[in-house]
Amino acid sequence: MNDLTxxxxxxxxxxxxxxxxxxxxxxxxxxxIDGGSFDRHSPSHGIxxxxxxxxxxxxxxxxxxxxxxxxxxxxxxxISGKARATALLKVADLIEANVERIAILETxxxxxxISQSRAEVSGAADLxxxxxxxxxxxxxDSHNTLGADILGVVIKEPIGxxxxxxxxxxxxxxxxxxxxxxxxxxxxxxxxxxxxTPSTTVMxxxxxxxxxxxxGVVNIVLGHGQPVGARMATxxxxxxxxxxxxxxxxKHITAAASDTLKKVALELGGKNPQVIFxxxxxxxxxxxxxxGVYFNAGECCNSSxxxxxxxxxxxxLVEKVVALSRKVTFGxxxxxxxxxxxIISADHQxxxxxxxxDAVAAGAEVCLGGAELNVPGLEGKFYQPTVVRNVTxxxxxxxxxxxxxxxxxxxxxxxxxxxxxxNNASYGLSAGVWSQNIDTCLEFSRRVQAGTVWTNTWMDGxxxxxxxxxxxxxxxxxxxSYGLDEFLEVKSLVMRIGQTRAPWVRNG
Ligand code: NAD
Numbered sequence: 001m002n003d004l005t006x007x008x009x010x011x012x013x014x015x016x017x018x019x020x021x022x023x024x025x026x027x028x029x030x031x032x033i034d035g036g037s038f039d040r041h042s043p044s045h046g047i048x049x050x051x052x053x054x055x056x057x058x059x060x061x062x063x064x065x066x067x068x069x070x071x072x073x074x075x076x077x078x079i080s081g082k083a084r085a086t087a088l089l090k091v092a093d094l095i096e097a098n099v100e101r102i103a104i105l106e107t108x109x110x111x112x113x114i115s116q117s118r119a120e121v122s123g124a125a126d127l128x129x130x131x132x133x134x135x136x137x138x139x140x141d142s143h144n145t146l147g148a149d150i151l152g153v154v155i156k157e158p159i160g161x162x163x164x165x166x167x168x169x170x171x172x173x174x175x176x177x178x179x180x181x182x183x184x185x186x187x188x189x190x191x192x193x194x195x196x197t198p199s200t201t202v203m204x205x206x207x208x209x210x211x212x213x214x215x216g217v218v219n220i221v222l223g224h225g226q227p228v229g230a231r232m233a234t235x236x237x238x239x240x241x242x243x244x245x246x247x248x249x250x251k252h253i254t255a256a257a258s259d260t261l262k263k264v265a266l267e268l269g270g271k272n273p274q275v276i277f278x279x280x281x282x283x284x285x286x287x288x289x290x291x292g293v294y295f296n297a298g299e300c301c302n303s304s305x306x307x308x309x310x311x312x313x314x315x316x317l318v319e320k321v322v323a324l325s326r327k328v329t330f331g332x333x334x335x336x337x338x339x340x341x342x343i344i345s346a347d348h349q350x351x352x353x354x355x356x357x358d359a360v361a362a363g364a365e366v367c368l369g370g371a372e373l374n375v376p377g378l379e380g381k382f383y384q385p386t387v388v389r390n391v392t393x394x395x396x397x398x399x400x401x402x403x404x405x406x407x408x409x410x411x412x413x414x415x416x417x418x419x420x421x422x423n424n425a426s427y428g429l430s431a432g433v434w435s436q437n438i439d440t441c442l443e444f445s446r447r448v449q450a451g452t453v454w455t456n457t458w459m460d461g462x463x464x465x466x467x468x469x470x471x472x473x474x475x476x477x478x479x480x481s482y483g484l485d486e487f488l489e490v491k492s493l494v495m496r497i498g499q500t501r502a503p504w505v506r507n508g
């Protein structure tokens with residue numbers, strides 16, 4: 001594999017002591033009631049990165065009780081939008097002042113490159129600023145056409161106590177896609193980060209305290225899906241659960257939440273196609289395909305893990321993608337030049353490898369990679385940039401989420417065929433179309449089943465542009481003004497002006 005671009009272990013200084021994470025309950029940092037804790041070792045460097053309190057059902061109940069009391073007291077839910085926005089803007093400033101500290105822990109716990117962690121953390125500040133703008137500008141609706149003596153007003157109210165459950169792949173970013181929007185709406189929250197990446201959520205808690213959020217408005221419980229996440233999905237004092245993670249756990253949460261009929265918002269997996277028509281700018285498309293599959297080592301709900309390319313340009317495109325793949329820098333996540341870091345765990349690495357081996361056994365061909373990558377000086381798990389062609393729609397690698405740096409190549413001849421292949425997955429998160437013909441782009445965008453469609457680009461995102469999936473990629477939307485709406489209830493106020501109401505009971 002000498003023809004790949006490898007970055008060996010750098011001499012970056014590693015922390016000597018683990019980060020100690022505690023629960024944040026009712027404004028105070030606390031250990032678990034039973035004293036339990038769990039450790040996280042870096043998937044790239046092997047060192048002990050963090051030791052976190054291991055939440056129990058009782059810890060979770062205490063956090064929920066605090067969020068409930070804070071909501072009902074009105075200390076956050078009934079203050080002005082201006083006051084909420086001021087606090088959110090302060091948090092944004094504090095995030096920017098702490099980028100480096102947060103980014104290093106994010107990289108060590110997740111294995112992602114430090115340059116990417118820095119960009120995610122500083123980018124998260126913008127999500128807080130955008131949410132602050134919504135806190136001040138959200139409004140309801142009025143009906144002045146119901147008759148001379150009637151005025152109808154539709155107001156928006158915070159939904160209440162929200163459970164926020166997040167995954168390991170973008171811990172700080174995904175938290176920032178949810179929390180500031182819930183807070184802008186006036187909700188109070190209980191947050192549970194993934195057990196694999198708990199620490200930057202704790203750091204967020206520190207910033208929230210520094211920004212002056214009242215006690216109980218945001219509570220954090222560290223620990224595992226069982227019992228912490230499960231309790232957050234079932235407790236009758238919780239009004240809504242917003243979850244990002246796997247489709248399998250999303251289904252559990254929906255079932256668990258159904259007993260109390262709480263609202264559930266889900267951001268789940270994806271099997272996102274980029275479809276390349278023969279008139280596309282092949283150089284641009286090849287670069288975007290390379291970015292789409294290796295970004296975050298493919299451990300990304302938006303990974304473009306499959307391309308559907310027109311037969312006439314398939315050879316040229318694959319050749320370019322393979323050449324570009326060799327130039328992508330894989331290796332030590334602490335080196336600022338690294339573009340792709342470690343795989344989250346050894347088990348996950350095995351799962352990725354099994355998809356590739358099974359596809360080969362079913363007749364697919366590996367053009368590049370297809371095996372573990374040894375990074376000199378690091379004991380973590382890395383996977384080679386991998387391109388698999390001759391993939392057919394019936395192979396699991398074509399329609400299941402691999403969540404690794406593995407690209408599947410399928411080919412098509414007609415628009416109908418391209419649409420059928422793109423829609424041939426239980427997922428519907430995002431899709432891309434490459435063509436210089438606007439009619440082709442628009443027809444594809446309107447017929448593909450996806451929550452986001454990119455045209456001649458991939459993964460451009462903005463706080464203003466809402467995000468979410470169709471089919472088994474989820475329900476509900478995040479960011480944008482629709483992201484705020486998820487955390488709001490609407491209430492109709494029907495008001496009579498003057499004594500004009502005709503009596504229902506007849507007199508005499
Ligand atoms: P996961 O489903 O294993 O875990 C996500 C979170 O749920 C963790 O905090 C975990 O502790 C918790 N959890 C586990 N079991 C639970 C239960 N029974 N009840 C309540 N909570 C429980 O997902 P993951 O492995 O951390 O993340 C990878 C998945 O996330 C991928 O499928 C990816 O596509 C998806 N994802 C989706 C988006 C999106 O926006 N659509 C973004 C990022 C990741």
